[in-house]
Amino acid sequence: MTILTKAAIVGGGVIGGGWAARFALNGIDVAVFDPDPEAPRKIGEVYANAERALRTLCVAPLPTPGTITYASSIAEAVEGAQWIQESVSEVLALKHKVYAEIQAAAPDTLLGSSTSGFKPSELQEGAANPGSILVAHPFNPVYLLPLVELVPSNATAPETLAFAQAALPPLGMKPLTVRKEIDAHIADRFLEAVWREALWLVKDGIATTEEIDDAIRFGFGLRWAQMGLFETYRVAGGEAGMKHFMAQFGPCLTFPWTKLMDVPEFTDELVDLIAGQSDTQSGHHSIRELERIRDDNLVGILQALKVKPWGAGETLAAYEKQLREASFGGEIKHDYNIPLSLHSARVLPEWVDYNGHMTEFRYLHVFGDATDAFLTHIGMNSAYMARGRSIYTVESHIRHVQEVAAGKPLALETQLLGYDEKRVRLCHIMRGENGEVLATGEHMMLSVDTKAGKACQLEDPIPAKLAAIWEGHQSLDAPDFAGRAIREI
């Protein structure tokens, strides 16, 4: 569970907006200060992308989003926040000015900087309370990439670092604490090295921007999404391992394989050359389109890494587990004399086929989520599953009543049709915003001993919960589609 209830965002560009979305979508209220009158529109667009991506990424239910408000002063923004994130331009004097304003209002609140270059000791110069300041450097898009480099200086209070280390994982983020402060921390030193080399290659006509991107994304980029540098090379060393690899590769350090010793002159010609090549490469997509393509790909990559789980997929798995647990908490009163309303959804763009309608199997996707919500409601939580018990759907009968378009809000109505010691039979009605029936589902569930791989009796607390629901639902009429077969023709 998140330990934050309010976060303040100072500076609302791509990075500040990404932080705002990450916080808000995890149920944290956000106050933004940015003098740019366009900030609400820009952050609104980042938020829309973030919501779309995060809801696709997570199979677990996200909490009710926090609100995003726009403050007219830094003092107003930071009031009552437990986390203040600064993402203003990379100008040290500007950051110092902003820090003075922040700490005049909230000197003891954690103040994280999104800086990619400055050391925390530089940020702390002249600060009212250096102890609450540290670097918390995220990666774009902040709402999807887990990494946050946490860099304390000697003046950063240990409690500040500890608070940051505890606050980020519940947001689905991966804090990486850097042992000693250094310019550009860790990752950006690599990015800077590659950037310098890439500029030379373009300038010298060895490769275009597109060819350089291809050299990365068709090759080692696919490796680095999962194992990074050293583990990749450990594997590449084969049976002989890391020392063998180093013995092979080490001597290359003295080869003149790089122009890194020299810095390319950053002329207008070089800027035009690169910007022109980039237009040729990517100009047929708008930036917003590219963002959505990037996000969809990231969602797919993160979900693929979740299978083991491995690396960033492990972070995602832990995040979802926590979200699922959180949704079990909080006891909501339900009226068992009417069908249950436990699940709602919205048709995502990627659920739609070439006809513009929700694809056939996504109906079962939504019904399956509604079934999960019902099972959670009757007590099938992680504690239950940890005992080697689960409940599987063994049979489904779906009627597709209406076509459904992207963006359509879906409300699910669930009725218990019967149960015995091992089985649960229920139905769902999927309705649109005006109550119209879009589809119906009837489902048979079986209690399973997951270790033995066979059916078993339902266990506490499920039978009692089912009995409580059944007391009301047994007097409801069964819908006419229940118990029916597909008719012969």
Add this chain to the structure above:
Amino acid sequence: MTILTKAAIVGGGVIGGGWAARFALNGIDVAVFDPDPEAPRKIGEVYANAERALRTLCVAPLPTPGTITYASSIAEAVEGAQWIQESVSEVLALKHKVYAEIQAAAPDTLLGSSTSGFKPSELQEGAANPGSILVAHPFNPVYLLPLVELVPSNATAPETLAFAQAALPPLGMKPLTVRKEIDAHIADRFLEAVWREALWLVKDGIATTEEIDDAIRFGFGLRWAQMGLFETYRVAGGEAGMKHFMAQFGPCLTFPWTKLMDVPEFTDELVDLIAGQSDTQSGHHSIRELERIRDDNLVGILQALKVKPWGAGETLAAYEKQLREASFGGEIKHDYNIPLSLHSARVLPEWVDYNGHMTEFRYLHVFGDATDAFLTHIGMNSAYMARGRSIYTVESHIRHVQEVAAGKPLALETQLLGYDEKRVRLCHIMRGENGEVLATGEHMMLSVDTKAGKACQLEDPIPAKLAAIWEGHQSLDAPDFAGRAIREI
């Protein structure tokens, strides 16, 4: 279709073995020359990993594998080959010696070098036929990563380059032709830059090997798997685009953010420090285990990128399309006296839920694809739909018979149960590799006028095609699950 029938591999280490597997699994016979008596065992292990990974990667059927044989001389290995790939140690004198032997036997055959450092003009020094020599630099694992840097020198014959450019895509590979020869080509210049910087960070105690890997794989590594450097930054520039990004980032080139100007001394202490940290980080997995983890992750990432398709996923999609067309090439005769086999699939990593089993709705996903294959078979193609006619599923009854894990191959069996002027009723049986029943589906389809949004009669050529199938299928027994309802409890 591949234009190769035989390839020769000279040097059978991790890279040579990867080439051997890539060639053989694409139906090309391979002759290996490597004086190491362990070479057959090592290549056998690489091949086993490659087969496992490639069969999971591709939904389309791979051709019958080529044979791998071990030659006792270079002359024997290269005889009759259309492609000779050299992957011996990075020692120029050794390569020259090997090239002399190769070209004594096969002077006109394409000779590609896996070198990561040498320029083609260096390799060609003293060669009998420099025109057939070029760099063909792959990336480990060669059987999964698509990239091959093709680097010709001025002495390389244009036909040699053209042959390489044509031969690689049918193997699922992505040739990237480097415009001018340069030490280390393109990608390895970046890897070398990051490697140098990483050695400094470890040496100076800023980060361990594991922390460095995490700084990559939880952050920009996830971006580089899909967009590389320049396109990522184009997006990061936000609405203002590439020039804005460069204006922000350009001045950093003069910051002292890197130790790249200086080369760390490659002492035994540094080697021990890194090897020790790497053991701590990854030593609990054997190299073979790490290889399989890496391969599974790569398969998942590549399949995730295939959804758009994008980058390496586009290469995979094109590869599968070609495999599928090759396998369906010409008119396949279907026997209408037995159920139809029109669709097969493999359970994707992202289809699996937190229990490790295929999620409920993915069963309908696979049945829906099988229904699409059936509809295509009876003539519902893009021309039919362009007339404003389509066929929608209106009802489905699914029985989940067995749990199914990621990677499981699925074979679909389809039977026509009946049809009339507007409707089609059919069923699918989903079977595993041993014929075991995993799930069943029964489906009712309705012919729809998509403009009017209502039911309409099926149109040519569909009724005739249905009649032809029905002539055989009407005498098949209907499966016992057909026409059945979910039973009451």
